[in-house]
Amino acid sequence: MQPHIQIGKVSKVFSTGDREVVALDDINLDVRRGEFVCLLGPSGCGKSTLLNAVAGFSPPTTGTILVDGEPVQAPGPDRGMVFQEYALFPWMTVEKNIAFGLEIKKKPKAQIREKVGALLEMLKLQDFRDRYPKDLSGGMRQRVAIARVLALDSPIMLMDEPFGALDSLTRRNLQDELLRIWTEYKKTIIFVTHSIEESIYLADRIVVMTYRPGKIKKDVSVAMPRSRDPSSAEFNELKKELSLLVMEEQSRHNQEEIKAPTAD
């Protein structure tokens, strides 16, 4: 069967003034339909760059990205994006934020209302329907952002450290919520994180990236049945293994930082 997302020989070079940063170098990655893939690596290794290329925000310098066999040209509602900064529209109420994508698609009013109502209920947001984002906690905001993407029925969800700014309890809560959604709607998910534990808790597959140039260091399948117990031996075994890999890259990051300080 054709992979849902095919990333072939993708590289991305940023040139800022006299310096060139190879953010991605020869990335090859196939993601199956319905697969939950985590991109893991230290800060600055190119995770966001890769995700943004799949989203269509910034095309790769070389290589191709195919979704359902079609090259990605631009951002689109078939690939719903969830940002770490939530990116909710602060001038729209919760309800309006979720409805926005459907209004863009010019769906009939009644259908929008029904769908938004169902999503509000599913993500336990009914009581916040008429609130503005500024009145919500981080966890609530991210629920709205997820609902906004779900409203579009995008087969693919791209998530860039969506739970990075949340406290650990809220984070676990949303992780469970996400797994429930993923199981129910059979989404294909690429999820960026630099938390090893988070990646093991969530993913079918963990793709560890190297720091400058951003390459795939290791592609690890996680076979543990869900829901996974972070205190189990198996979990911790994998955690140790991944920690070593990430640590190597982290120390390379630190060394580079001393040589040439960067913004990341």
Add this chain to the structure above:
Amino acid sequence: MFETLQGFLVPIVLLALWQWLSTQAIVNPQILPAPTAVLAKWWEYLKPQELFDPAQSSYLAWLFSGELIRDAYASLYRVVVGFLVGAVLALPLGLMMGANDRIYKLFNPLIQVFRPIPPIAFIPLSILWFGLGNPPAIFLIVIGAFFPILMNTIAGVRHVDGIYIRAARSLGASQTTMFLRVMLPAATPYILTGARIGVGTAFIVVIVAEMIAVNNGLGYRILEAREFFWSDKIIAGMFSIGLLGLAIDTGMNRLNNYLLKWHRGIESN
């Protein structure tokens, strides 16, 4: 309660001082009339000039037939019309200039040249072009309101956080939707700041314009009073101008809070 009283303390002391000063024979009442004289003049300026006659007009029309009311209305009318015309011109241009670099580069040099010219400096030209009456006055107010709104709209659009644009693009927003439902609302805090400055400028300009180009309105009235050495009327007129300005600013503030109820820093309940 105590706080409110505190707020009145300084004005009351000053008023008392003023009253005392004017009862002493040191100052000529034509230079500085007593507050009571100003108040009396104010009432005279405010109240209907003729007795109520049902055959002539309705009661309400009669009630508002005082000179002050008619002047205030004339000034307010000019401010509103001038401000609206200025805003209607500045807003689309500002949105386009903010969103499109090419349009920005096309218009920016011209704007940079005209912006530092105080609207007052347009008075001779406006009289030459439009003669006397409302047209030159409104023209000046348009100019006064135009630039603050324009500059702030440009800044507002340019400062729209890229994350909203990206989010909207990934939701499939068209150019029009992006413009109307993302850029415009995101820029409203700036635009409203511009509008508020614009109204303030318009209010300054209207007073000056009335002193020169028209023969009614609050600005005209205080200049006219000077010719008769009615300093009590001048001061009454000045306070009226201040109160109208305050009312306009309060109105803008209310509008601001209503339109920006989603904005951080403004409490909603």
